[in-house]
Amino acid sequence: ELKVEQNPLFLSMQEGKNYTIYCNYSTTSDRLYWYRQDPGKSLESLFVLLSNGAVKQEGRLMASLDTKARLSTLHITAAVHDLSATYFCAGRSGAGSYQLTFGKGTKLSVIP
Amino acid sequence: DAGITQSPRHKVTETGTPVTLRCHQTENHRYMYWYRQDPGHGLRLIHYSYGVKDTDKGEVSDGYSVSRSKTEDFLLTLESATSSQTSVYFCAISDWGDQETQYFGPGTRLLVL
Numbered sequence: 001e002l003k004v005e006q007n008p009l010f011l012s013m014q015e016g017k018n019y020t021i022y023c024n025y026s027t028t029s030d031r032l033y034w035y036r037q038d039p040g041k042s043l044e045s046l047f048v049l050l051s052n053g054a055v056k057q058e059g060r061l062m063a064s065l066d067t068k069a070r071l072s073t074l075h076i077t078a079a080v081h082d083l084s085a086t087y088f089c090a091g092r093s094g095a096g097s098y099q100l101t102f103g104k105g106t107k108l109s110v111i112p
Numbered sequence: 113d114a115g116i117t118q119s120p121r122h123k124v125t126e127t128g129t130p131v132t133l134r135c136h137q138t139e140n141h142r143y144m145y146w147y148r149q150d151p152g153h154g155l156r157l158i159h160y161s162y163g164v165k166d167t168d169k170g171e172v173s174d175g176y177s178v179s180r181s182k183t184e185d186f187l188l189t190l191e192s193a194t195s196s197q198t199s200v201y202f203c204a205i206s207d208w209g210d211q212e213t214q215y216f217g218p219g220t221r222l223l224v225l
Contacts, residue, residue, distance in 0.1 A: 033213055042202065043155075045213040088154060098143055098162055098206075099170060100214060102154040 002027050002093040006103035013079050013110055021087055021106045023072040029091035032065050032072045033100065037086045046074075046087075079110045115139050116217035118203050124223045131190040133220050135203030137183075144186040145170075145204040145214065146178060148197075155202065161186055193224045 003026040013019050023032065034046040047056045049065035049072060056063050060083065062075045072089055086107045090100040115138030125131050135144060146158040147170075157170030159178040167178050175197060177189045190197055203217040 035216075042218050043216040045215065048213050090155075098145075098160050098168075098208075099157055101171075102156070104152060104154040 002029060002091050002101045004089060004091050004101050004103040006087075006089055006106050009104060009106060011106055011108045013076070013108070015080055015110055015112055016078050018078065019076050021074040021076075021089075021108075023074070023089035023103055025070050025072075025091045025101075027070075027093065028067075029070070029093060031092050032063075033090040033092075034063050034072070034074055035088045035090065037088065037105070039085075043088065076108070079108075081110050081112070084108055084110045116203060116205055116215060118201075118217040118220050120220060121218065122221045124225065125193050126225050127194055128192050131193050131222065131224075133188040133201055133203075133222070135186045135188070135217055137186075137205050139205060139207075139215075140183060141205040141207040141215075142183075143206045143208065144180065145206075146176070146186065146188045147202045147204065148172065148199040149202060149219075150199050158188065158201075190222075193222075195224050198222060198224045 005024045007022050032049045035043040036046050037043045047063040052067040054065045060077045065072045086105045088102050088105045090102040117136045119134045145160040147155040149155050156172045158176050159170055161167045161180040179187045201220045204214040206214045
């Protein structure tokens with residue numbers, strides 16, 4: 001059974017600073033997803049990481065995947081207030097599996 | 113945005129009453145999912161469908177049933193609502209490919225009194 005653990009669960013950071021959210025998973029996952037959720041809203045897909053060493057970037061966010069370490073990271077560069085949201089990672093336990101297992105989410109607050 | 117709607121968007125009901133939530137998609141995606149979101153738990157899969165009339169249980173399926181009679185509609189039924197089913201319910205769709213992800217609907221807030 002795939003388990004996904006994120007840390008930290010809460011993150012308060014100053015504008016302009018850099019930080020990383022970590023996503024560890026317990027068993028093999030053939031892909032790793034990152035989502036963003038604003039308060040009271042739905043989930044928005046950010047990245048899909050398919051293979052070991054995959055790196056994707058969008059604006060101030062960069063996601064990477066290390067399948068050997070069973071670790072994905074979401075790096076935030078020079079944070080701005082608009083990045084305040086809850087970020088979820090999710091894994092899929094293998095090809096043919098339709099199910100995603102989500103972490104509990106990291107609530108990010110960017111303060112001036 | 114993926115064409116996914118959920119109805120109702122908000123509902124208040126009483127313990128013991130049946131409740132049906134509807135998810136409707138216009139993307140013709142094969143797979144549909146129902147999740148619940150609760151503080152401290154992230155999202156947990158209730159049921160999913162991999163085709164018309166093909167459904168299976170997820171992590172937290174007790175007390176819930178689903179039906180899919182058309183590609184575009186996936187219904188979630190709480191046969192006899194309990195207070196523990198107070199939650200935000202999200203529908204999602206996907207059509208697995210290399211870059212495919214799950215696209216989420218706007219959510220339904222359900223309060224069971």
